[in-house]
Amino acid sequence: MTKEEWYNALAIRHGTDLQQKFSSASVALCGLGGLGSNVAVSLARAGVGTLRLIDFDKVDISNLHRQQYTVSQLGMYKTEAMRQTISAISPYCNVMTHTVRLTENNLSLLSDCEIICECFDNAVCKAMLVNGISEHYPEKYIVSASGMSGLHSSNAILTKKLGKRLYICGDGTSDVNTDGTLFAPRVMLCAAHQANAVLRIIAGKFEV
Amino acid sequence: MVKINGEELNVAGTTVAQYLIESGYDTKRVAVELNGDILPKTQYEITVINDGDNIEVVSFVGGG
Numbered sequence: 001m002t003k004e005e006w007y008n009a010l011a012i013r014h015g016t017d018l019q020q021k022f023s024s025a026s027v028a029l030c031g032l033g034g035l036g037s038n039v040a041v042s043l044a045r046a047g048v049g050t051l052r053l054i055d056f057d058k059v060d061i062s063n064l065h066r067q068q069y070t071v072s073q074l075g076m077y078k079t080e081a082m083r084q085t086i087s088a089i090s091p092y093c094n095v096m097t098h099t100v101r102l103t104e105n106n107l108s109l110l111s112d113c114e115i116i117c118e119c120f121d122n123a124v125c126k127a128m129l130v131n132g133i134s135e136h137y138p139e140k141y142i143v144s145a146s147g148m149s150g151l152h153s154s155n156a157i158l159t160k161k162l163g164k165r166l167y168i169c170g171d172g173t174s175d176v177n178t179d180g181t182l183f184a185p186r187v188m189l190c191a192a193h194q195a196n197a198v199l200r201i202i203a204g205k206f207e208v
Numbered sequence: 209m210v211k212i213n214g215e216e217l218n219v220a221g222t223t224v225a226q227y228l229i230e231s232g233y234d235t236k237r238v239a240v241e242l243n244g245d246i247l248p249k250t251q252y253e254i255t256v257i258n259d260g261d262n263i264e265v266v267s268f269v270g271g272g
Contacts, residue, residue: 035272121272134246149271163246176271
């Protein structure tokens with residue numbers, strides 16, 4: 001599959017104007033667990049041009065129930081495993097990886113991405129990233145997630161907008177520490193809300 | 209009156225930080241929208257809530 005064949009197939013599906021926007025977009029994925037791995041696969045399929053993947057962790061057997069990794073990837077850094085997966089789906093996607101823990105002190109890793117996906121699992125880290133980006137990079141769009149645990153209704157998962165550039169997907173309340181574990185479909189639903197919010201922002205559709 | 213998460217409350221005069229703590233929020237887990245903008249965390253202590261303000265508080269939960 002040549003780059004031209006790949007691009008043309010996407011342009012036929014999405015339309016040339018929209019595909020141009022997707023191809024020139026640059027999106028950061030902060031965390032590559034249940035949310036981030038699923039958002040990454042969706043955005044790679046849509047032909048988003050540049051994905052910056054950030055995670056410090058390795059693929060563990062306990063991740064296979066909801067994250068987009070395979071048995072053959074156990075023990076790999078999630079950044080490298082996801083680079084491999086994306087390359088099998090969308091070989092011309094420009095993937096950049098940072099195998100580090102993202103904190104308030106290295107948010108500059110995100111400086112060249114227009115859209116930041118918050119895909120962490122820890123609530124304090126979620127708030128740190130959302131507040132840090134809002135304060136230091138107010139021009140960026142943030143697509144965050146909160147509340148996708150348990151076997152609750154699919155229909156409780158929503159995309160909400162806060163301020164002018166912050167989107168929060170999820171049911172807002174189901175905490176993994178109190179509502180039970182995470183299940184693949186509901187995490188994927190939330191990740192799909194995030195990925196769709198990203199594509200809508202790229203397309204210039206800013207309302208939810 | 210002040211509108212917080214859609215509810216009319218009589219909390220004008222307190223700071224955002226005071227309101228959050230008195231309402232039981234963990235300030236390390238929240239994001240606050242004040243009149244359409246995300247309020248930087250460094251402003252919580254010095255921002256006084258005024259009558260007519262519209263505030264949304266999101267308290268993040270774990271899982272991802």
